[in-house]
Amino acid sequence: MQKLILMGALLLLGACARLDHVQIGDIDQSKGNLSPISVKVSETGVEMAVIAGAAAELATHSKRNQQLQEIRDFLALINMGPRTGNPVFFDTYAENVLDALYQQCKTGKITGIRNIREAKTYGPVSGEIVRIDADCIL
Amino acid sequence: MTRLFITLAAILTLSGCMSLNSVSLTQIPSDKGQLVSASAHDWLFLGFTTQNNFVDEAINNLKQECPNGKLTGVLTKHQTTAYVLVFKREVIASGYCKKA
Numbered sequence: 129m130q131k132l133i134l135m136g137a138l139l140l141l142g143a144c145a146r147l148d149h150v151q152i153g154d155i156d157q158s159k160g161n162l163s164p165i166s167v168k169v170s171e172t173g174v175e176m177a178v179i180a181g182a183a184a185e186l187a188t189h190s191k192r193n194q195q196l197q198e199i200r201d202f203l204a205l206i207n208m209g210p211r212t213g214n215p216v217f218f219d220t221y222a223e224n225v226l227d228a229l230y231q232q233c234k235t236g237k238i239t240g241i242r243n244i245r246e247a248k249t250y251g252p253v254s255g256e257i258v259r260i261d262a263d264c265i266l
Numbered sequence: 267m268t269r270l271f272i273t274l275a276a277i278l279t280l281s282g283c284m285s286l287n288s289v290s291l292t293q294i295p296s297d298k299g300q301l302v303s304a305s306a307h308d309w310l311f312l313g314f315t316t317q318n319n320f321v322d323e324a325i326n327n328l329k330q331e332c333p334n335g336k337l338t339g340v341l342t343k344h345q346t347t348a349y350v351l352v353f354k355r356e357v358i359a360s361g362y363c364k365k366a
Contacts, residue, residue, distance in 0.1 A: 143316060144313075144314055144315060144316065145315050145316050145317050145318050147287070147318045147321065147344070147355065148287065148288070149287065149288040149344065150287075150288060150290075150321055150324075150342055150344040150357050151288070151290035151342055152290070152292075152324075152325060152328065152340050152342045152359050153292055153340060154292050154293070154336070154337055154338045154339075154340060154361075155328070155329060155332070155336070155337040155340070155361075156336045156337070157329065157332065157333065157334055157335060157336070157337075158334055158335055158336050158365075158366035240325070240329075242321075242325060244318070244321060246318050261322075261325075
């Protein structure tokens, strides 16, 4: 029970921000006043190996503990390799950001596009965020 | 005491390891104007933070370097410097400002 409370506290208190990538585009401040616009999409990322490892720690039976450790090792192996953030279940979540950006700019003149890849992490679970900030020329 | 101080200073100085997280560059026209740059950073203890607001600060600083002008050839660097238990995250942006 103590382990469960400790893990819960760690998950809640461990909410962290992560910054992976920043890209700033050309900024045209000569064509008129600028109004900031922003689109943010997020997908849940899960580090399954960490969850399996934590479950193995909590398991009381030694056989179950061993099985969970094997699952943890298997998950760690299949997720091995270069990556940005935790694995997500859908890779299409950031496809409509351009349309969403244009919907916020009636004039259709967008400048100063900033692409920010970041995340909010809660232990093994994270919100894998793609944020596009820009300025709409009024 | 002196030896301890020197050791600590050496650890702090030599352990500053830098990593380049991302780099990007936009198109550079032939009439590019004057080079301007801006940056912003924040400090993290043990890597914990709840926000990435310093990125917006870097962009605002860059905009202020070229009021009423057009910024092109924008080079953006996102880098992290690790000291002992402390991390410095930094966004450095530069570009060519062509005044209207």
